[in-house]
Amino acid sequence: MKITAAVTRSKGELSIEQVDLAPPKQSEVLVKILAAGVCHTDAAGIQGFIPWITYPQVFGHEGVGIVEEAGDAVDTLKPGDRVALTFPSCGHCGFCLDGAPYACDHLNELFFSGAYKDGTRRISLNGEAVGSFFAQGSFAAYAIVDARNAVKVTGVPDDRLKYLCSMGCGVQTGTGMVFNRCKPEPGTSLVVFGCGGVGMSAVMAAAISGCTEIIAVDIVPSRLKLALEVGATTTINAAETKDVVAKIQEITNGGAHYAVESSGIPGCSLQALLCLRRLGTAVVCSVTGPAEISIPIEMGLMNPSKKFVGLTEGGSNPQVFIPKLVEYFKAGRLPIDKLVKFYDFKDINRAFEDSHSGVAIKPILLFD
Structure with a gap:
């Protein structure tokens, strides 16, 4: 499918373009992105400060949205579910099996290479493979993520979901x-x-x-x-x-x-x-x-x-930890809504500028 995404073709560049997104594989879900947080880790990747980064790549790793399609092997999520997207992990190494996905043996390549755990990519631009940061790439209208890295959110009205972006990284960290x-x-x-x-x-x-x-x-x-x-x-x-x-x-x-x-x-x-x-x-x-x-x-x-x-990532097992944070938010004890400033997706460059200057603590990009 054709989607709009912010593409970094080389170090320091960021432009909104039309790209192709492949359908989800067996263990993956297709998520319509409602909002995405801007994080300093995205900036570090875009500017080339992270040695494992490859280009071109779509950054963004703090998305929230709605599941539109689920792979055949997914039994934890279904179309219509509201989800907070979080960091990837392989699910098979000793650390993942021990409940410590934040220490996954394959952390660096899954976070930064742009590839998913099967070594392939889901985005392409004029036939060229494009990476997805954190196996997510949420600076886009839609994203593919592994179901283990999409956490179902319940009891939060749709107009409040946008505040949960950084649950997936910054807040849980x-x-x-x-x-x-x-x-x-x-x-x-x-x-x-x-x-x-x-x-x-x-x-x-x-x-x-x-x-x-x-x-x-x-x-x-x-x-x-x-x-x-x-x-x-x-x-x-x-x-x-x-x-x-x-x-x-x-x-x-x-x-x-x-x-x-x-x-x-x-x-x-x-x-x-x-x-x-x-x-x-x-x-x-x-x-x-x-x-x-x-x-x-x-x-x-x-x-x-x-x-x-x-x-890394707050020592979190996201499927267990993020729902607890959501409950604190719903109870008013984790007032992360006080940290945010909203930007239209087209103003992504200004959002990064305001984050760098300190004008915004947590810029959040909104999608139509």
Whole structure:
């Protein structure tokens, strides 16, 4: 079928074109996209910062929509189902079978190569194969995804589905760092470095978890103000604070119990570790490219018995985790609707510009 999609032919390019989309295979579904979130990971791929990326490719990995067709082997979804699309996984490796698809052995190729798990592609342009980012490619009017990576959503009116875009990546990444890896006890302290969509979601999760000191760190005053609205108890403007680590230690009376890094700035990963008290845990989720930091192993990590861990997609099993997040959203406890700004699909380039400049925390593209 002919569909409209935003195609990246080479690094840094993005243009809306007519492409051909093949029908779904046995384990796949065809989804009419209602809305798609713009994420910094999309920008990193478009700009060539991710080494496994191939071109041409249709980016977008935070789609929501309606199932229009299901493959013969699909028994979990049917036409008419509302779904949130999420990250791909093979379903067969030991990690997937153990309930950890976020650590799938085939993560890199499924996320970034543009191919599906059978090694083929679903989009073509003038006979040339075109990749689908995250085996999804939701910057398009329609997308093909494997049924295991489409999560059925119930109880949310159609006019509210558009707010759920980032459930598939950004929100589950931010909340998952807190719920699934930190697992903070009520009454503890948690620091969030970077108040974009992922960081704001972490702030919300910390509030749900009962953390009594939630510190948001950023350099954009409007983001820090919003962080207070969604659960932060204290904010630190890193552009105006001489020593962020010392300030956090002062506020928390010796160091935070937990810290999560979502800014993508390598130095913030080190600050997340150093601001902790003994036995603290720091979680890093952001894309920084081939960056490195120097960690003081003995006094910064070993001696105080701290944990410094990386995490993909919030340590989530989406079919289990996303429905829980949807329930928090429906109950008003996960106010992700406060983070979004809507754009017509044709204005996709402006959406990326506003995301980069900080004008929009979570741009969402709307389709007719």
